[in-house]
Amino acid sequence: MRRRSFLATLPALLPAAAQAAGSSGAPTPGTPSPGGPLPVSPGQGGAHDPSRVDSLPPFQPDGATIFDRPDVHAGDRPAGASFATRSAAYGCSGAAGTAHPLATLAAIDVLREGGSAVDAAIAANASLGFLEPTSSGLGGDCYAMIWDPKLRKVVSLAGSGASPRGLSLQTVRQRARNNAIPPLGAMSVSVPGALDAWWSLHKRYGRLPWARLFEPAIGYAEGGVPVPQIIGHYIRRNLAAFARPGSGVEETANARHTYAPDGEAPIEGDVFRNPDLARTYRAIAQGGRDVFYDGPIADTIERYFRRIGGWMTRDDLRRHRSEWLxxxxxxxxxxxxxxxxxxxxxxxxxxxxxxxxxxxxxxxxxxxxxxxxxxxxxxxxxxxxxxxxxxxxxxxxxxxxxxxxxxxxxxxxxxxxxxxxxxxxxxxxxxxxxxxTYFTVADADGMMVSMIQSNFRGMGSGLVADGLGFMFQDRGQLFSLRDGHPNLYQPGKRPFQxxxxxxxxxxxxxxxxxxxxxxxxxxxxxxxxxxxxxxxxxxxxxxxxxxxxxxxxxxxxxxxxxxxxxxxxxxxxxxxxxxxxxxxxxxxxxxxxxxxxxxxxxxxxxxxxxxxxxxxxxxxxxxxxxxxxxx
Structure with a gap:
């Protein structure tokens, strides 16, 4: 929840209570009287023990509009811009910023151990693949810009995968919806480029062993971590979209097994695990990028897409390479x-x-x-x-x-x-x-990494290969189907990013x-x-x-x-x-x-x-x- 929305909680409830009371002046059940207790959720009971935190009624349920008050803003700061939420963090030896605190901590730990900014960025990205599956993961693409302190210039790497070579333009047009590639399902999947990008970055700029960079992510995925508010919100929205009739997703059992193993998508504070992804990361940590692009994982991916009627093959994966630009x-x-x-x-x-x-x-x-x-x-x-x-x-x-x-x-x-x-x-x-997901890392030698990684729309295509623990991107939706357009779909071509x-x-x-x-x-x-x-x-x-x-x-x-x-x-x-x-x-x-x-x-x-x-x-x-x- 945004800080300014949280501050709006109690004032926003009062007008609702007064309106509900009507002419009688008595509050209706479930609404607070002015100065009275917060409302009780349905089915929760009318009383709670204030000494027990877990017995308190939820006062900020997901999507509650009573907390959206445009006239309430952040509290007063004694210095800096009035609307700023916090001060910047300062340091002389290194820095990291990511979309999840545990990914930031993973990056900082790698830096303090002597790793380069690239090492720390890879460790953060691998962690985010588990921690923030709504925006990133092994099934997506990755781009990076790096300040190389030795060359004294900015260099960049494009880790973008191509469309399957066995999927023709004719087939795409036959299955298109409103003259566009469907946003979900196998037709939207292109080769995942993220892992090869990590490998290419590490080969040029890495200091610590490759396997060390996956240790935080493996530990998080095996042991489990509590789900934050916003990530939990988007996991639930994505899974609901995949299960919707007519979504176009060929199968959803694997996605439910991975992200809702108990039958329900996790909510804020639930401890979430992904042992399948941990096993996949262990294989990559031990065998390098070829395990994924030309080994057992590639075989699993090919079998999966053959089973559901898709087009991705081991040959598509084997051909992939990142590009320095x-x-x-x-x-x-x-x-x-x-x-x-x-x-x-x-x-x-x-x-x-x-x-x-x-x-x-x-x-x-x-x-x-x-x-x-x-x-x-x-x-x-x-x-x-x-x-x-x-x-x-x-x-x-x-x-x-x-x-x-x-x-x-x-x-x-x-x-x-x-x-x-x-x-x-x-x-x-x-x-x-x-x-x-975007993240940035800087190290004691002056190297700075600006890195972004994505499955495109939310969690991606809705497709999770058997036992691998990650979802494939749906980046292929951004191809054009208009003749003569430079972004026209073509087998083996990278979509607009x-x-x-x-x-x-x-x-x-x-x-x-x-x-x-x-x-x-x-x-x-x-x-x-x-x-x-x-x-x-x-x-x-x-x-x-x-x-x-x-x-x-x-x-x-x-x-x-x-x-x-x-x-x-x-x-x-x-x-x-x-x-x-x-x-x-x-x-x-x-x-x-x-x-x-x-x-x-x-x-x-x-x-x-x-x-x-x-x-x-x-x-x-x-x-x-x-x-x-x-x-």
Whole structure:
């Protein structure tokens, strides 16, 4: 639960009680009278022993709207931004920020043992595959950007898997729904790239033995850990979606066995185990990546997909390799901001920043209607290009230099009007030649790792191979089925990817390793972090805690947008956005949607120098269960 929502609990109950009392003035059963006890849940009984914690009535049931009070905000802080939830964590020797406290602790333990930032990132990611299965796991893909202190530059690795070679475009079109690949089931599955990415990173930058990096995850999965609030919420939502009639998932027994072994999905505080995943991790720790891609695990995967009528084979897995790449880069007000290349949407962040650099965001004012309007318009323009041009560069020629140029950004920026919404909006005409998890780690030698890993939509496809303990991604849904589109489905091709790590340098030195999780929110979120830090001078924790906006909709969807959006899409604003700003945006014509929690989740490490000594500041996300630590 968000801190500000929790603070709203008691005040929110009072109006409900008064309304329920009606003219009689007597409260109805199950509602508190002013100053009286909290309501008792149905079936719980009317009395409880206040000396026993486990006998207290639940006062924050999942999804309870009585705790959503936009007029109640975080408590008063004596220093820093008023809306910040906490201070950044500081240290000189290392830092880590992940979406689960135990994954952060695993990374810190590896660093303190002498491991590199890459070692710690792998240990954290393996742990998250168990701890946060709603966003990550062995069945997904992985991307990383690394500040290499020896090379003095940012390098990147793309761990993205391809579609099965035995699945033809004809078959995909025959089984498509509304001219799109189904979001769940075997047709949406592409080769998992995460493990090979870990292996490739470790071969180049690892210090500790490979097997050591899996010890925390194996221990967590075998012994069990309590499920946090948000992760538990999304496990239940995902399992319900897989079991829904017509979901398209070929079989759900394995998913239920893995994630609801007692017949019920875990709730907050339940101790959850995954012994199947622990056994899989042990095999990988002992046998390396080939056990997965060209060994017993590959055989199990092939047999499973043959059994359910899918297409993934051992040959598909054996062919997979990660790819070292030079990242894309642009300058933004004197800071170099990097974007992931390959088949990702990393370029969208850079395009948005290039457009926004032509405007005075600081002069417009923090959280002002003008600032959000220009940012959202930059998003709409960049995402038209994203939907038109982004694809696997091994299969399509993408005009990257033109899309990332300052001149093109100036042309696009001239389309934005300060007082009204641009309509219609189209992609530029190229010259003829041409629920994800994020985490970051830094070590004592100055290496910084920005890493992101995902099964795409929530837990993924709904499919868990027999006895392996992890779910396969559904990334293949993002292929296009439109003839002539660069992202058109093809066997052995990598689908368009939403997951993108972020990185920024300043004066030739590393500055920020950061990321914002969540599908199409990722470039939008990254831009808001950069603007909050550079244009508005917020520290890295406040930059993440600041209220966010999220625009949905494009004239050329990449398969992510919900149905029924109009030509202007939908602009969603968090509750912390000022009421005057909200009203002014609506007056401009923006369709304002309800806040749905889809504003991404963020981690960041900032590199500083203080009197000649390296200092790390680490920040985590108040919208998730995570934690950042430094030492």
């Amino acid at each position: 030079d990242p894309l880069v642009t300058s933004y007000r004197g800071v170099e901001v990097y974007g992931m290349a390959a088949n990702t949407q990393g370029l969208a962040t850079l395009q948005m920043l290039n457009i926004l650099e032509t405007f005075d965001l600081r002069g417009m004012g923090f959280q002002s209607a003008a600032s959000i309007h220009h940012q959202a318009e930059a998003k709409r323009l960049a995402y038209e290009d994203r939907a038109r041009y982004y694809a696997d560069p091994h299969f399509a020629k993408i005009p990257i230099e033109w899309l990332n140029s300052k001149e093109y950004a100036r042309q696009r920026a001239m389309l934005i009007r300060p007082d009204r919404i641009l309509t219609p909006v189209y992609p530029g005409q190229a010259p003829s030649h041409g629920d994800t 939403t997951i993108i790590p972020g990185f920024a340098t300043r004066d030739g030195a590393p500055w920020m390793s950061f990321g914002v999780m969540g599908g199409d929110m990722q470039p939008q979120g990254q831009v808001q972090i950069v603007a909050n830090r550079i244009d508005y001078g917020l520290d890295i924790q406040a930059a993440g805690d600041s209220p966010r906006w999220h625009h949905e909709g494009s004239s050329q969807s990449m398969g992510e947008d919900p149905p029924g959006l109009g030509p202007l899409g939908l602009l969603r604003l968090e509750s912390g956005v000022p009421a005057a700003t909200r009203q002014a945006l609506a007056a401009m014509g923006w369709p304002i949607g309800p806040s749905d929690g889809g504003y991404g989740r963020y981690e960041c490490i900032e590199h500083r120098t203080n009197k000649g000594r390296r200092v790390y500041a680490a920040a985590s996300e108040m919208r998730a269960d995570g934690m950042a630590l430094a030492y």
